[in-house]
Amino acid sequence: MLPIKRQVVNEDEEVYDWTEKYRPKDIDSMEGNQNQLEKIRKWLEKWEVGEIPKKRGILLSGPPGVGKTTLARAAANEKGWTIIELNASAERNAAAIRSTATRSSQHISLDNFRKGKVKTGKTLILLDEVDHLSGGFSTISDEKINISMEEEKSKIRGDKGGKGELLNLLKTSKQPIIMTCNDSMRLWGNRNWRANRDRVLRLSQEIIFKRVGPIHLKKIAKRISEKEGIGIDQGALDVLVGNNVGDLRSLIHDLQALSVISGGHINIENVNQMSGVSKRDIQVDVFKSLELIYRSRNSNNATEIMINSDKDPDEMLAWFTWNNQIVFKKGELEKVSKAMCLADRALATKFTNRAYRSWYWGSNIPAQAAIIPLSKSPNSRIFLGYPNFLRRSRGDWSSQNIIEKISKDLDTSKSSIKEELWPILLAVHDEKLGSNINNIEITKRLELSGEDHLFLHGVSKSDNISESIMNLFHEGKIEEIPEEVDEKTENDDKENTNQFTLDSFS
Structure with missing residues (x-):
């Protein structure tokens, strides 16, 4: 999928989705996170006067629905800048980012010369949901990237090299870059996550968006109600906002739904009716x-x-x-x-x-x-x-390699191994939970390598203990466990009666 190049929406056009209809067109129209918005204003002002800030990118992190993507679009619209957006549905490997974002970051967009009028000449690059980029921060050679952009048969697939090219973009960009994510830990990865975090934050500033408070939610609800010509009782407004955890998107969706069922004036019965039939999946981190x-x-x-x-x-x-x-x-x-x-x-x-x-x-x-x-x-x-044992379970190529090995050996899907067996495997190899790195029995029986064993323990191959562990793998032998004969006895029956069942909770 191609990146999205956005222009200003015609405000006279009828928009049926209120979240789009009332999406702020400038930063001043945004509610909540005022301290965060002020930091972003100062950063944007430097770009506007022709200065390249020391940190060329901003990483907006926080839960969904608090205005991260809206902020980027509002900033571009306010400044009259072109915006190039790569979202989660677009390919974001090294070649894709290089051909769209990195190259665009070096030049003035031709859109800035439309109708003979030169604008401020900036192209804001928005990389949405960067925490969904898979893989590590390793880079792909320029030669391989160039071949991938020219030849379909040599095309880089998935997100390979995407994070490495992201660092290159942050180092070299002559245009402002805004990245958004819900979970920054997922972006850093699991192995060497502190080093990965430092590499990104040396080149960009992380600004954490918080959930919007009740005061700002009420202001937004009143503003939209007035523009739509809908009345709303104070009690209904209090309940509507009280049921919201600070998600602007869900608030506007609720208002739009209430406008339909209320007949033009929202009372507390309408809000309770909607709450009773529609329990929204509002998740808390x-x-x-x-x-x-x-x-x-x-x-x-x-x-x-x-x-x-x-x-x-x-x-x-x-x-x-x-x-x-x-x-x-x-x-x-x-x-x-x-x-x-x-x-x-x-x-x-x-x-x-x-x-x-x-x-x-x-x-x-x-x-x-x-x-x-x-x-x-x-x-x-x-x-x-x-939890350390969960940190090593997400998105790392080593973990994917181990999961693939086990799934083939057990003749089952990779997703079932990842969801059901993998967290347990990491937990039993966690030193803080009582594991001993010198015990290689489980990894040997799973026919995993010494490198796999080190990874499960969160140990780098450069650590001092790695050499001795690798020697254990080359020398270690695991005795065969005799197959147990299933002989049913009275004692077995008694033990089975103690087996856990959900009926014990009835």
């Missing part, structure tokens, strides 16, 4: 979810927060297991750990039957357990961590 749950004193609130998290129950359980060690004292941790084990057993039932209640209990048990040990909500800040 995992760090915020965990903190809210740990601080919650109400089991119903904890369950609702868990459901609205942007992670599924399996991943949330891993996050709880890791962060419980940080939040709770030893005695408290012992009590909570039993509940974590029970939740893990509940989630495991999805492999043996279709008891979808396992997800319900897998979500509920960790959330309830997390609020029990603390007699009162902690006043001090809770410091939460990103």
